[in-house]
Amino acid sequence: MKTADFDFHLPKDSIALRPSEKRDEARLLILHKDGTVEHRRFADIMEYLNEGDMLLLNNTKVFPARIIVKKPSGGNIDILLVKEAGEDGTWEVMYKGRFEGMITVGNDINAEIWTEKVKSLELGVRSYATKKFLRFLDIEPARVNDIIWKFGSMPLPPYIKRLPDNEDRQRYQTVYAEHQGSIAAPTAGLHFTEELLGKIRDKGVSVETLTLHVGIGTFKPVKAEFLSGHRMDREYFEIKSSLEGRISKVKEAGRRLLAVGTTTTRAIEATAAGRWSAVERQNGSIKGYTDIFIHPGYVFKAVNGLITNFHLPRSTPLMLTSALCGFEKLNKAYEEAISMGYRFFSYGDAMLIL
16 A cells, blocks of 8 residues: 555644543544444443453553753754663754754753764664764763653644643653653553543453553654555563463453554554564563554454544554554544544544444
8 A cells, every 4th residue: 555545634723732621521433343433422432341351551651751952052952852772871862953062951961962873774684874862961870860850841742833831741641651661652541541440440341551662663754655665663562471361361252352552552463473572571571672563454463442543644553543444444434533523643532443
């Protein structure tokens, strides 16, 4: 398929700039296998979950990865911390421009930024990529996280045309966030409340977690003409080894595995399909990286249903969603959602695909 097949027109006023007043009051579009559509509220989702089903969540935690730093000249640079690159306070970062040199975080915390060519190995071909780095100076590595939380702000997506505020520290985070490491929220999970999850458990649904730290790979633009030409960046994940056995029992009993979000789906499908590279497998956990790219034509090994938001045109989450429910059905559901005023993207409304 062509990347252009996943393009669609979205009115600007369909983009949600703020979350719904209450998490579970967002709208919910239910898309069934036969293509029929229902319109509900997210709190109604428990009506579509059955005893014996499993609900799988990504418990990654977003950190305030956006930091405004000062150059010696007095100008500012807007920096996104991508991931730790060393134990000495070094981070891989992204920012516009070519500036390299000393910078200041806050009023008196010194750091430096620079670029360098880094070796990479993709599909067996050795290549070099130019990356940017930041190193905090004269700071104990153990204090770096405190500095990030003090001076950083939540890394809202660029289509949200406003500055992050204190509300975002709470609302751009799931209520079950536990393990820090993401630069974007697993947004399908933003709709859950502790009360709703409790009701789901009381119904006899197994609620389980894994961790996939969302990096730039999840929202990296697809520039290739054909989907076969796109390569996902690797993202780190952790899964309890015992979860594989529990998923097998759910499937053997004829029950469903419903993934909350495309990141959860990618992590569990990567392990089921063997599309991951191990860091280690010990102490009851699988730890590794995956670059699995799920798009139409992929045969799902574990996931039966998906809770997700409405995604950007030409994006890999949109392609994954299409792979699960069918290209034509998703197109029609999106057209209906737009015509009915659903709110799109990270802070928007939700879909349940069964």
